[in-house]
Amino acid sequence: MQTRLFETKDGTELLSAAAAVLQDLGFQVEESVREVGFLRATKERSAREYGQDITRFVVFLLSTPLILVQQPPILMPVDLHQKIAATLVTRPVKPETTRQEVRVVFYRVVWQGGGSSGQQGIPPGEQRMEMLRDAVMYQTFFAKLSKAVFLEPFAL
Numbered sequence: 204m205q206t207r208l209f210e211t212k213d214g215t216e217l218l219s220a221a222a223a224v225l226q227d228l229g230f231q232v233e234e235s236v237r238e239v240g241f242l243r244a245t246k247e248r249s250a251r252e253y254g255q256d257i258t259r260f261v262v263f264l265l266s267t268p269l270i271l272v273q274q275p276p277i278l279m280p281v282d283l284h285q286k287i288a289a290t291l292v293t294r295p296v297k298p299e300t301t302r303q304e305v306r307v308v309f310y311r312v313v314w315q316g317g318g319s320s321g322q323q324g325i326p327p328g329e330q331r332m333e334m335l336r337d338a339v340m341y342q343t344f345f346a347k348l349s350k351a352v353f354l355e356p357f358a359l
Contacts, residue, residue: 220351240293250282280315309335
């Protein structure tokens with residue numbers, strides 16, 4: 204899912220095409236090292252998901268009886284902001300061959316709003332990182348990269 208082979212000898216052209224595809228998908232290239240075939244790109248988006256506020260409210264309502272036993276109700280944190288990143292590496296399969304291997308990994312860092320559980324507060328700005336394993340995301344990237352690699356040598 205994360206790795207594909209391409210019939211090209213020029214790893215620099217492949218890296219260039221991958222950067223263009225990521226930019227078409229809304230990413231901004233933050234770091235690129237052509238000599239080793241490395242590329243990192245990110246994009247920022249809202250992390251709010253449908254139902255988070257409703258779930259937060261329902262849990263708060265269900266936990267209000269805790270007040271009777273001198274405990275504050277539970278207030279769930281809500282995802283606010285996310286940074287989605289793509290890390291890409293290209294390398295020749297063998298030094299004497301014309302095949303290049305491209306590996307891309309998508310992940311995100313999510314920042315949450317404040318919350319509380321009993322006497323313990325969850326501070327705003329807490330974050331978590333998670334891999335994105337959506338097959339469609341990888342298939343879309345590699346389909347666009349295949350087209351870009353095919354069309355690039357024939358550009359007029």
